[in-house]
Amino acid sequence: MTGEPDQDGPGRSERPREVKHSAGFYANPRPPVSLYGRQRRPDRFMLGLGKLAARIEPLTSRWRPGHPPPAPAGDLPVRVARVERPAPDVAAMTLLPAHPGVVLPYWQPGHHVDVVLSGGVVRQYSLCGDPADRSGYRIAVRRIEGGVGSGLVHELAEGDVIGLRGPRNAFPFARAQRYLFVAGGIGITPILPMVRAAHAADREFTFVYTGRDRKSMPFRGELPGVGGEGVFVRPDDEYGPPDVEELLADLTPETAVYVCGPAPLINALRTRVPAENPFFSERFSPPPIVDGRRFEVQLGRSGPVLTVPEDESALDVVRRVRPETAYSCRQGFCGTCRVGLLSGEPDNRDRPTGGSPRGAEFALCVSRAEEDERLVLDL
Numbered sequence: 001m002t003g004e005p006d007q008d009g010p011g012r013s014e015r016p017r018e019v020k021h022s023a024g025f026y027a028n029p030r031p032p033v034s035l036y037g038r039q040r041r042p043d044r045f046m047l048g049l050g051k052l053a054a055r056i057e058p059l060t061s062r063w064r065p066g067h068p069p070p071a072p073a074g075d076l077p078v079r080v081a082r083v084e085r086p087a088p089d090v091a092a093m094t095l096l097p098a099h100p101g102v103v104l105p106y107w108q109p110g111h112h113v114d115v116v117l118s119g120g121v122v123r124q125y126s127l128c129g130d131p132a133d134r135s136g137y138r139i140a141v142r143r144i145e146g147g148v149g150s151g152l153v154h155e156l157a158e159g160d161v162i163g164l165r166g167p168r169n170a171f172p173f174a175r176a177q178r179y180l181f182v183a184g185g186i187g188i189t190p191i192l193p194m195v196r197a198a199h200a201a202d203r204e205f206t207f208v209y210t211g212r213d214r215k216s217m218p219f220r221g222e223l224p225g226v227g228g229e230g231v232f233v234r235p236d237d238e239y240g241p242p243d244v245e246e247l248l249a250d251l252t253p254e255t256a257v258y259v260c261g262p263a264p265l266i267n268a269l270r271t272r273v274p275a276e277n278p279f280f281s282e283r284f285s286p287p288p289i290v291d292g293r294r295f296e297v298q299l300g301r302s303g304p305v306l307t308v309p310e311d312e313s314a315l316d317v318v319r320r321v322r323p324e325t326a327y328s329c330r331q332g333f334c335g336t337c338r339v340g341l342l343s344g345e346p347d348n349r350d351r352p353t354g355g356s357p358r359g360a361e362f363a364l365c366v367s368r369a370e371e372d373e374r375l376v377l378d379l
Contacts, residue, residue: 075116075163076102080156081136086218090186091154092140094129098161103134109193110171113137114334115153116163122328122336123149126190126282127167128219131197137164140218142186170333170351171282173197176256179205182247182269184261185212188219190282191260195231199224206230208247210261213237244268251277283331289313295369299379301342308368315364322379325364332366339364340378 077098084092097104112126129138141153156162173194181198183191188209198205211217213235223231234242247269251257256278259269266281273279292310297318299306308317315337319325328336332350338361347370350363362377369375 075165076104077161078137078164080158080160080162083156083158086140087142087216089143089216090140090218091143091156092128092138092218093153093156095137095139095162095164096135104137105167106134107131107137107167108169109173109197110190111167111169112171112190113139113167114165114328115139115149116165117149117152118155119152121149121152122165122326122334123153124329124334125153126171128189128192131193140186140189168333170331171258171260171280173258173280174256174278176278177204177254178252178256179203180247180251180255180257181205181207182210182242182257182259182261182265183207184210184242184259184265185216186218187260187262187282188217189260191258192219192222194258196224204230206232206250208232208234208242210234210236210242210265244272248272253277256280289368292368293371295371296374298374298376301376303379305374313365314362314367318364318377318379325379327365330365332363335363337364338362342376342378344369344373344375346375 078095079098080093081096082094084094086092107127108131110126112124114122115125116122125139125141127137128140129136141150143154144150171190179194179198181191181195191207195205195207197203207223207230209217209220209223209232211234214220214233217233217235220233223233236242242265251273253274253276257269257273258280259266260282263283266283270279270281289311292312294310295308297306297308297314298304299318299322304321306317306321308314313330315325315327315330319327326336328334335350338350341360341362346362347368348363349366349368362375
C-alpha cells in the first residue's frame with residue numbers, strides 16, 4: 001500500500017534462506033518464449049508443499065471512527081533511523097520507537113500503518129520489513145509528482161520524529177495450499193513479506209514482479225529464490241507488459257492469488273481469475289465507481305445541498321465547498337472521511353478495519369446512495 005491518495009510471516013518468522021542459482025533466462029537479453037521461460041523445461045513450482053501456520057493476528061489499531069481524524073495524542077511517535085533509496089524515486093525508511101523500552105505492535109504480511117506527517121496529513125503505507133523484528137518497522141514510498149503525502153515522506157531525514165497508528169490490515173495473508181503473487185512497481189511493498197513467509201514455510205508459490213525497468217523496481221535483491229523456478233522479475237522494457245493469460249497459465253483451484261499494482265493489472269486479473277480461487281488485491285488509487293447513481297448530500301440540516309454525479313465520489317463534491325474535509329486512503333477502509341449520517345438511506349461500500357464499527361456514519365470516499373436519494377450529513 002502506498003497510501004498516496006493524490007496518485008494515486010505468519011507463525012514462526014524466519015529470514016529467507018539463501019538460494020544459490022545459476023544465470024538463467026534473466027541473463028538472456030531476449031524475452032523468453034513464454035512468461036515463465038519454458039523453452040528449456042516445463043514450468044514447476046520451486047518449492048514443495050509444507051505447513052504454513054497462517055493466522056490473521058487480531059488487529060491492533062487504536063483508531064476510533066469519526067470525523068475529524070483521531071487526536072495526535074493517540075499516535076505512536078517513531079524516529080526515522082535510516083533512509084535508503086532502493087530505486088531513484090523510492091525512499092525506504094526504518095522507523096524505531098522514539099522512546100526507549102517501547103516494543104512495536106505485532107504485525108503480519110499485508111499489514112499497513114497510518115503515517116502522520118507534517119500538518120496532520122495522514123497516509124497509509126504497507127509494512128515491508130521482517131514481522132519477527134519488533135524493534136523497528138520499514139516502509140517504502142514512491143514519490144509521485146504533485147503527491148502531498150509522498151512529497152512529505154521524501155522530505156524526512158534521519159532523526160525526524162513522526163506519528164504512527166496501527167498496524168491494521170485490509171490485505172490479509174491467509175492459509176492456502178499454493179500462491180500466485182503478482183506485484184507491479186511499488187506494489188512490491190505488501191507482497192514482499194508474503195513471498196518471504198511462503199518461501200520460509202516451504203509453501204508452493206509463483207511470484208511475478210513487473211515494472212517499467214529494472215532500475216525502477218525496488219527490492220529486487222531481497223527476493224528469495226530469484227532465478228529459480230518460482231520467482232520472475234519481468235521489467236516491461238525487456239519483456240513487454242505482463243500477459244494475463246500467461247500469468248494464470250498454471251493456476252489451479254487451490255491457488256490463492258495476491259496482486260498489488262496498477263489498477264489495469266488488478267482489474268485484468270480479477271476478471272480472469274475463476275470464482276473458486278481466493279483473490280486478494282490492493283490498489284494504489286481510488287477504485288473505479290461501479291453502478292454509480294446520482295444522489296444528493298446536504299451539509300447539516302440547514303446547509304447547502306450538493307449533487308453527486310454518477311461518476312464522482314461524495315468526497316470530491318464535498319471538498320469543492322469544504323476543502324478542509326479530512327480524508328486519507330480514498331478506498332473505504334481507513335475511516336478518516338467517515339462523517340455522521342443524520343438521515344437518508346446510504347449504500348455503504350466502505351470496509352471498516354481494526355475493529356471500528358461503522359455506526360450511523362457515511363464514508364465520503366466510496367459510499368453512495370440510491371438515485372435521487374438525499375443524505376443529510378453531519379458536516
